[in-house]
Amino acid sequence: GESVGLHLPTLSVQEGDNSIINCAYSNSASDYFIWYKQESGKGPQFIIDIRSNMDKRQGQRVTVLLNKTVKHLSLQIAATQPGDSAVYFCAETKPTSGSRLTFGEGTQLTVNP
Amino acid sequence: DTGVSQDPRHKITKRGQNVTFRCDPISEHNRLYWYRQTLGQGPEFLTYFQNEAQLEKSRLLSDRFSAERPKGSFSTLEIQRTEQGDSAMYLCASSPPLGQYEQYFGPGTRLTVT
Numbered sequence: 344g345e346s347v348g349l350h351l352p353t354l355s356v357q358e359g360d361n362s363i364i365n366c367a368y369s370n371s372a373s374d375y376f377i378w379y380k381q382e383s384g385k386g387p388q389f390i391i392d393i394r395s396n397m398d399k400r401q402g403q404r405v406t407v408l409l410n411k412t413v414k415h416l417s418l419q420i421a422a423t424q425p426g427d428s429a430v431y432f433c434a435e436t437k438p439t440s441g442s443r444l445t446f447g448e449g450t451q452l453t454v455n456p
Numbered sequence: 457d458t459g460v461s462q463d464p465r466h467k468i469t470k471r472g473q474n475v476t477f478r479c480d481p482i483s484e485h486n487r488l489y490w491y492r493q494t495l496g497q498g499p500e501f502l503t504y505f506q507n508e509a510q511l512e513k514s515r516l517l518s519d520r521f522s523a524e525r526p527k528g529s530f531s532t533l534e535i536q537r538t539e540q541g542d543s544a545m546y547l548c549a550s551s552p553p554l555g556q557y558e559q560y561f562g563p564g565t566r567l568t569v570t
Contacts, residue, residue: 375557386561432498446498
């Protein structure tokens with residue numbers, strides 16, 4: 344069935360290091376992907392998105408890479424800060440789904456000072 | 457605050473009672489989505505509206521779940537005859553008009569059924 348999953352449930356990094364969070368998706372028809380950050384007790388917060396006609400997109404301290412050949416998505420966070428500690432989800436959608444999002448299970452990022 | 461708002465933030469109810477949650481989307485967003493999230497999992501899609509039209513409801517978990525968006529602005533999600541398995545975070549998201557796919561989430565309503 345359709346699914347979006349993540350390779351690692353937890354990731355621990357030192358403050359100032361770069362973080363890489365990975366995601367594998369199974370639906371080759373997906374054409375739009377979003378990374379969300381979710382802090383405890385809060386709703387998911389939009390970080391960055393990418394369409395399937397791109398392979399890289401950069402934001403402030405974040406970069407998303409998309410490899411459609413192997414159906415892999417990654418989020419890179421530069422100079423990770425304690426405030427980046429949260430659960431990160433990737434989500435995918437395709438035009439025929441009404442833009443409903445399919446989420447993976449998330450990666451817990453812990454930034455150690 | 458111009459983001460998505462949800463009310464209440466927390467709800468504790470006894471099994472068998474009905475509950476209703478409200479979502480107010482970002483004002484210029486015409487699409488509104490409901491998701492459910494259980495501990496340790498990603499949000500799970502329930503239903504969505506484009507303006508006042510409910511375009512998909514097949515993912516609602518049972519016929520005890522219903523949603524409305526009567527005037528194309530705020531939406532309500534009702535759960536009738538609640539069960540302990542309904543305990544979860546209920547999230548609302550809104551999205552700009554077609555052509556833009558990003559969804560912005562509210563803070564959620566945490567439901568606990570005792």
